[in-house]
Amino acid sequence: MNNKAISTTQAVEMIPDGASLMIGGFMGVGTPRRIIEEIVAQGKKHLTVIANDTARPDVGIGKLIDAKCIDRLIVSHIGTNPETQRQMIAGELVSVELCPQGTLAERIRCGGTGLGGVLTQTGFGTNAAEGQQIVTVDGVDFLLGKPIQADFALLGASRADYRGNLVFSLTSRNFNPIMALAGKTVIAEPNEIVPIGVIPPDAVMTPHVLVDYLIERRQNNGR
Amino acid sequence: MDAKTLIAKRIGMEMKSGDLVNLGIGMPTLVANNLPEGTEVYFQSENGIIGMSSLPAKGLEDDYLTDAGGMFIGALPGACSFDSGMSFSLIRGGHLDVTVLGGLQVDEKGHLANWMVPGKMVPGMGGAMDLVTGAKRVIVAMTHTAKGEHKIVKTCDLPLTSVRRVDLIVTEMAVIEPTEAGLVLKEVAPGVSVDQVIAATGAALIIPETVPVMAVA
Numbered sequence: 001m002n003n004k005a006i007s008t009t010q011a012v013e014m015i016p017d018g019a020s021l022m023i024g025g026f027m028g029v030g031t032p033r034r035i036i037e038e039i040v041a042q043g044k045k046h047l048t049v050i051a052n053d054t055a056r057p058d059v060g061i062g063k064l065i066d067a068k069c070i071d072r073l074i075v076s077h078i079g080t081n082p083e084t085q086r087q088m089i090a091g092e093l094v095s096v097e098l099c100p101q102g103t104l105a106e107r108i109r110c111g112g113t114g115l116g117g118v119l120t121q122t123g124f125g126t127n128a129a130e131g132q133q134i135v136t137v138d139g140v141d142f143l144l145g146k147p148i149q150a151d152f153a154l155l156g157a158s159r160a161d162y163r164g165n166l167v168f169s170l171t172s173r174n175f176n177p178i179m180a181l182a183g184k185t186v187i188a189e190p191n192e193i194v195p196i197g198v199i200p201p202d203a204v205m206t207p208h209v210l211v212d213y214l215i216e217r218r219q220n221n222g223r
Numbered sequence: 224m225d226a227k228t229l230i231a232k233r234i235g236m237e238m239k240s241g242d243l244v245n246l247g248i249g250m251p252t253l254v255a256n257n258l259p260e261g262t263e264v265y266f267q268s269e270n271g272i273i274g275m276s277s278l279p280a281k282g283l284e285d286d287y288l289t290d291a292g293g294m295f296i297g298a299l300p301g302a303c304s305f306d307s308g309m310s311f312s313l314i315r316g317g318h319l320d321v322t323v324l325g326g327l328q329v330d331e332k333g334h335l336a337n338w339m340v341p342g343k344m345v346p347g348m349g350g351a352m353d354l355v356t357g358a359k360r361v362i363v364a365m366t367h368t369a370k371g372e373h374k375i376v377k378t379c380d381l382p383l384t385s386v387r388r389v390d391l392i393v394t395e396m397a398v399i400e401p402t403e404a405g406l407v408l409k410e411v412a413p414g415v416s417v418d419q420v421i422a423a424t425g426a427a428l429i430i431p432e433t434v435p436v437m438a439v440a
Binding site: 027028029030041053054055056059075076077078079080085086098100101103104105106109120121122123125126127128158168170171173174175176177178188205 | 310346
């Protein structure tokens, strides 16, 4: 059995400039903080980030915005981060695609589950529908949301076992389990890693087969 | 009673015990603390929880128990948490009884605009479009006018959040129900006349023979 745990440095060295990243979290809650800080430290550039939001300056994905690591965003919301809005208006961000939150979740799920897209009425008749295909099913019009995949999915978990089974706590689950399906390489940053068997099968939220790497535990456990 | 409390209390009267309710940010959050005595509902936060409550006390924060604005909350016994896919399946799938949202404009067709002001504010729609499209009832909580400008208008000139007709508009002046025929004035606030509501509204109102006063205590 391979140990999936690697250092934050090793994990981020795998990410080339220009890569596409799905990053879990909602306003920074459930976002892998150590990975984010290491991406900034290694000075990654021209990234595409797919996430719910860009949190706030100096919080979660907001740190990648502050450090200008990102060229393109696919998100549902940037209203809480004035720096994201500033970079968008100034043209420093090459593109910002705003997608309704529920549609974003399902597009990511489609990308990871072999489905060709999702049909939704959300956004129909609004300017969020511009350029999108309309599909009529039994007389009802839907927008077609196309699948999204990424080179990497970066997840924040509460607990993992060394095989890579993941557990998320309360509202930190959000996009994490869905993104685990849609990243070509999946890296999870758990708060703790426990021996295999400690997490009961029924408690596993993301099965280990989806997880390629874990960020190793903090050395010395703070002692 | 200030305008926001009046609006929150009147909307609270629309809730039935057992309803699953999602409150938008801003004024709608006041509804949680202004429910009628004996009305108990389940509050959903779209970042993935049903059974949220306000933070019981400072010092009891959990880093992983937050609302959609990222602020610390509490959870009641029996609360449940889930991923964003489940959260929006509940919203889109007709499982959410009521959503209360703020509004920038509502028009004669009952169309709501509340997510962007071109050239000024482009925050992204977040969950607003899913909520307006999918909830069983959509209630708009907003001030009747903004800096003298009408917010209830003939046709929204701001980008729409959905083409679904909202179910009720509650302001500090009136309760208005959008219908197939147009906007029906259902109630006026205490001390407000029908003529004052008409003057403050930029759209045609259908005025029934009797317009009761909001029964807000």
